[in-house]
Amino acid sequence: MKLSANEEYGLRCLVRLAYAGFEERALTIPEISQAEGVSPAYAAKILRVLRKGGFVKAARGKEGGYTLARPAASIRIGDVIDALGGRLFESDFCDTHAGQAPICTRSVDCSVRSLWRAVQVAVDQVLSKTTLRDLLQNEEEMNSWVRTIPGANGLRLIQ
Amino acid sequence: MKLSANEEYGLRCLVRLAYAGFEERALTIPEISQAEGVSPAYAAKILRVLRKGGFVKAARGKEGGYTLARPAASIRIGDVIDALGGRLFESDFCDTHAGQAPICTRSVDCSVRSLWRAVQVAVDQVLSKTTLRDLLQNEEEMNSWVRTIPGANGLRLIQ
DNA sequence: GCTAATCTATACTTAATAGTCAAGATTACT
DNA sequence: AGTAATCTTGACTATTAAGTATAGATTAGC
Ligand code: FES
Ligand code: FES
Numbered sequence: 001m002k003l004s005a006n007e008e009y010g011l012r013c014l015v016r017l018a019y020a021g022f023e024e025r026a027l028t029i030p031e032i033s034q035a036e037g038v039s040p041a042y043a044a045k046i047l048r049v050l051r052k053g054g055f056v057k058a059a060r061g062k063e064g065g066y067t068l069a070r071p072a073a074s075i076r077i078g079d080v081i082d083a084l085g086g087r088l089f090e091s092d093f094c095d096t097h098a099g100q101a102p103i104c105t106r107s108v109d110c111s112v113r114s115l116w117r118a119v120q121v122a123v124d125q126v127l128s129k130t131t132l133r134d135l136l137q138n139e140e141e142m143n144s145w146v147r148t149i150p151g152a153n154g155l156r157l158i159q
Numbered sequence: 160m161k162l163s164a165n166e167e168y169g170l171r172c173l174v175r176l177a178y179a180g181f182e183e184r185a186l187t188i189p190e191i192s193q194a195e196g197v198s199p200a201y202a203a204k205i206l207r208v209l210r211k212g213g214f215v216k217a218a219r220g221k222e223g224g225y226t227l228a229r230p231a232a233s234i235r236i237g238d239v240i241d242a243l244g245g246r247l248f249e250s251d252f253c254d255t256h257a258g259q260a261p262i263c264t265r266s267v268d269c270s271v272r273s274l275w276r277a278v279q280v281a282v283d284q285v286l287s288k289t290t291l292r293d294l295l296q297n298e299e300e301m302n303s304w305v306r307t308i309p310g311a312n313g314l315r316l317i318q
Numbered sequence: 319g320c321t322a323a324t325c326t327a328t329a330c331t332t333a334a335t336a337g338t339c340a341a342g343a344t345t346a347c348t
Numbered sequence: 349a350g351t352a353a354t355c356t357t358g359a360c361t362a363t364t365a366a367g368t369a370t371a372g373a374t375t376a377g378c
Binding site for chain 4: 163164165197198200201204218219220221222223
């Protein structure tokens with residue numbers, strides 16, 4: 001249960017593009033790569049995923065670069081994370097368990113599955129209510145915003 | 160953001176041991192391996208992690224096998240998952256970002272970090288309130304139980 | 319003490335993810 | 349048309365996670 005490298009860097013690239021969008025500015029791979037501290041080749045690979053997911057668009061040639069494909073407020077972070085790293089608990093998760101025969105406690109009636117589903121729902125509750133626009137604020141503002149997510153209102157971010 | 164194989168199988172092994180505990184029975188590696196549909200060698204590897212985490216204890220020799228190290232009600236699933244697969248967002252996560260120089264949007268003031276923290280809190284809210292004892296019920300019972308978790312009360316398990 | 323059943327430890331192989339490289343395609347500018 | 353800046357693609361290598369193999373240690377029962 002780890003964030004993948006794609007998720008970590010991909011989201012950060014998107015945020016950076018969103019900021020650049022304020023000034024109607026496209027960012028090139030070298031710019032993004034340097035800003036995020038990853039190699040240009042790797043940045044390119046990540047940007048490709050984001051492009052195929054429909055979150056950014058690219059312009060080639062001189063004066064080219066990447067921009068958001070649509071307004072930050074209409075980009076759900078949940079969708080972004082799905083594109084970059086898949087879901088924690090896919091709906092076919094239990095079809096692909098290792099063994100064939102005596103799967104789980106009681107096959108079709110499994111409390112563990114219920115737990116995983118609950119965790120996925122908890123994650124989705126945060127990620128599907130957050131848009132890229134929401135990430136364009138400083139950490140403190142973001143902390144208080146997160147507390148307003150319905151269903152997650154008990155969240156204590158300060159440990 | 161995927162469940163690791165360790166997490167998936169490790170938790171299932173624990174649940175099985177908990178059921179066996181009802182009858183004061185130890186389970187051997189061959190038994191567990193067959194029940195969960197993984198190789199004996201792999202089951203052994205997973206059981207070792209669980210043992211080192213203090214969740215199960217092993218008895219060697221004839222009549223040996225694994226049993227829970229303590230009552231199911233005192234085994235928090237959050238702790239189990241931590242031992243099996245680490246946390247989504249470790250506290251030093253942002254210290255270990257790739258590049259050195261211009262980390263994240265504004266280094267010490269990062270909205271992305273706040274979001275990851277919120278996701279981690281959401282996950283913990285489910286996992287730290289669930290004990291192994293809670294998993295010893297059927298799926299339907301488990302579903303309704305999960306809905307009672309404070310802060311997660313908006314959870315809809317049926318999609 | 320011997321044996322068979324059991325766990326334990328470490329090393330090894332395979333598969334998946336992370337990250338790099340190089341050749342090609344597009345565009346703006348002159 | 350030529351050139352330099354840019355994205356695009358697929359193949360490659362490196363690192364980590366998943367899974368296997370093997371030899372050793374412990375215990376119960378005879
Ligand atoms: S049936 Fe998939 S976790 Fe139990
Ligand atoms: S500082 Fe770590 S995600 Fe921004």
